[in-house]
Amino acid sequence: MNGKTPLLAVENLHAHYGKSHVLHGVTFDVGRGEVVSLLGRNGSGRSTTMKSVMGLVPPTQGAVRLAGVALDRARPYEICRAGIAYVPEEREIFANLTVEENLRMGEQAAVAGATRWTMEDMFDYFPRLKDRRNTKGGSISGGEQQMLTICRSLLGNPLVMLIDEPTEGLAPKIVAAVGECILDMQRRGVSVVLVEQKLSIALKVSTRACVMGLGRIVFDGSPRQLIEDEKLLADWLAV
Amino acid sequence: MDWLLVSVMNGVVYGLLLFMVSAGLTLIFGMMGVLNFAHASFYMLGAYFAFSLQARIGFWGAILVAPIIVGAVGVVVERYFLRRVHQYGHAHELLLTFGLSFMIAELVKLFYGNYPVNYRIPGSLDFAAFAVGGLDYPAYRVLMGGVAMAMFVLIYLLLTRTRVGIIVRSAIYKPRMAEALGHNVPLVFMGVFGVGAALAGLAGAVAGAFYTTNPNMALELGVMVFVVVVVGGLGSLGGAMLASILIGTITSLSVGIDASLSDLFALFGARQWAEGVGGLLTLKVSSTAGTIPFALMLLILLVRPHGLLGEKG
Numbered sequence: 001m002n003g004k005t006p007l008l009a010v011e012n013l014h015a016h017y018g019k020s021h022v023l024h025g026v027t028f029d030v031g032r033g034e035v036v037s038l039l040g041r042n043g044s045g046r047s048t049t050m051k052s053v054m055g056l057v058p059p060t061q062g063a064v065r066l067a068g069v070a071l072d073r074a075r076p077y078e079i080c081r082a083g084i085a086y087v088p089e090e091r092e093i094f095a096n097l098t099v100e101e102n103l104r105m106g107e108q109a110a111v112a113g114a115t116r117w118t119m120e121d122m123f124d125y126f127p128r129l130k131d132r133r134n135t136k137g138g139s140i141s142g143g144e145q146q147m148l149t150i151c152r153s154l155l156g157n158p159l160v161m162l163i164d165e166p167t168e169g170l171a172p173k174i175v176a177a178v179g180e181c182i183l184d185m186q187r188r189g190v191s192v193v194l195v196e197q198k199l200s201i202a203l204k205v206s207t208r209a210c211v212m213g214l215g216r217i218v219f220d221g222s223p224r225q226l227i228e229d230e231k232l233l234a235d236w237l238a239v
Numbered sequence: 240m241d242w243l244l245v246s247v248m249n250g251v252v253y254g255l256l257l258f259m260v261s262a263g264l265t266l267i268f269g270m271m272g273v274l275n276f277a278h279a280s281f282y283m284l285g286a287y288f289a290f291s292l293q294a295r296i297g298f299w300g301a302i303l304v305a306p307i308i309v310g311a312v313g314v315v316v317e318r319y320f321l322r323r324v325h326q327y328g329h330a331h332e333l334l335l336t337f338g339l340s341f342m343i344a345e346l347v348k349l350f351y352g353n354y355p356v357n358y359r360i361p362g363s364l365d366f367a368a369f370a371v372g373g374l375d376y377p378a379y380r381v382l383m384g385g386v387a388m389a390m391f392v393l394i395y396l397l398l399t400r401t402r403v404g405i406i407v408r409s410a411i412y413k414p415r416m417a418e419a420l421g422h423n424v425p426l427v428f429m430g431v432f433g434v435g436a437a438l439a440g441l442a443g444a445v446a447g448a449f450y451t452t453n454p455n456m457a458l459e460l461g462v463m464v465f466v467v468v469v470v471g472g473l474g475s476l477g478g479a480m481l482a483s484i485l486i487g488t489i490t491s492l493s494v495g496i497d498a499s500l501s502d503l504f505a506l507f508g509a510r511q512w513a514e515g516v517g518g519l520l521t522l523k524v525s526s527t528a529g530t531i532p533f534a535l536m537l538l539i540l541l542v543r544p545h546g547l548l549g550e551k552g
Binding site: 054056075076077080081085086088092094095096097101104105106108152153156 | 402405406408409411412413415416417418419420421422423424
């Protein structure tokens with residue numbers, strides 16, 4: 001971090017679903033242009049961390065700061081407008097809207113310092129979407145929906161993208177395209193927090209890896225450090 | 240055949256009126272999942288406000304201003320009442336609007352009395368548009384239909400061609416995701432609630448002058464609007480239009496049918512038997528006119544629970 005303020009700082013984040021305590025003090029940060037993977041087994045709290053940062057599961061304790069600005073009490077739309085975009089695992093496509101209308105739903109004015117994206121950029125990444133632009137979101141394939149949900153969030157010109165399980169259930173070719181897209185976001189200065197089940201992909205695109213277990217971060221280091229730590233892999237990641 | 244034509248026209252106009260009131264309700268219902276029992280009260284308020292304003296700013300002025308005031312009332316109801324109980328679930332919201340509908344009705348009685356007020360079509364609009372089979376057809380009915388049609392086209396364009404429309408349609412479908420994409424969904428809800436109330440107010444201002452403006456008008460129309468929303472489908476504007484016209488015409492036509500099931504049996508020479516049995520068999524269709532929309536609702540709920548054109552399953 002070189003003593004500088006990180007772009008996104010998550011400190012001692014706690015969250016509950018009703019009475020069940022899911023996050024027990026999650027702390028990590030993301031620098032500008034970093035791709036940080038959140039790894040861990042199912043139920044370790046990775047998705048909840050994203051939802052909590054986004055304000056969809058409001059944190060019960062702890063802090064979230066974007067470029068030093070506190071966001072842990074903000075509404076989801078304020079968090080989005082501040083520069084954090086969220087790509088949910090469930091994709092959450094508006095089935096009653098066309099592909100193009102779905103994309104337009106994501107458009108937001110860019111905050112200072114954000115990389116700007118246009119609809120044409122999205123069609124360059126995924127030409128399929130251009131062909132399907134007038135099709136209803138509910139009638140496109142799972143792979144196309146995944147492309148759409150990523151592009152929709154990217155059109156908000158975010159500083160940080162939170163992407164939850166983008167390759168789940170997709171054909172290898174589309175998985176590769178999604179990976180390429182994430183790498184390109186990083187090249188263009190967007191920071192990414194990635195929850196990904198497939199370790200090989202996560203480590204390929206990440207600059208840093210965090211491992212979660214029992215609602216906490218149990219490891220924070222480089223992908224190389226992670227794969228060399230056999231005990232860590234066995235304790236927290238092996239199925 | 241002339242009575243048929245007139246009945247159909249009357250039914251369509253009544254249907255269009257139903258649509259004006261149900262358009263807002265179906266959006267609110269679809270979005271918030273709340274059946275706003277007070278929605279028809281906004282219709283009544285529109286009529287009464289227009290009646291009061293008419294003396295000061297004229298009929299057209301009243302038609303324009305009354306809906307704006309009703310819309311403002313709607314915004315206040317959403318922002319300071321509904322939103323506060325939202326976290327406790329739908330039952331609380333339902334009870335709140337239920338209570339509100341009684342309060343509005345009682346307030347109306349308090350200020351205007353428990354009898355119809357003298358809100359009438361201005362003389363300048365009280366003429367025949369055309370004649371059907373020697374009977375004059377009132378121009379005001381045509382005007383009411385025209386206002387409703389214009390409203391439908393306007394809302395349709397707003398919802399399909401503008402960014403606001405896209406946001407509203409997404410928020411109906413997935414409010415949390417719409418919010419995560421940077422849209423102030425609570426504000427959108429408040430806006431839709433206000434516009435929905437204003438549209439109901441407009442319908443009241445226009446229709447109150449033609450039918451009667453009395454403290455029961457909300458109750459009378461409210462139940463029918465509920466039927467329209469269920470039959471048409473949650474959150475579907477097209478469905479609301481279709482269901483409104485359907486119910487309007489069916490009601491209007493059945494009033495004019497002076498036949499019963501025994502007439503059907505007569506075709507097979509069993510009239511005497513049918514009349515002997517009596518009950519349902521001798522009940523005239525005209526006297527069941529009020530029940531038919533509910534029978535339709537029951538049928539729709541059984542075979543197509545999400546309504547004719549509902550987007551949400």
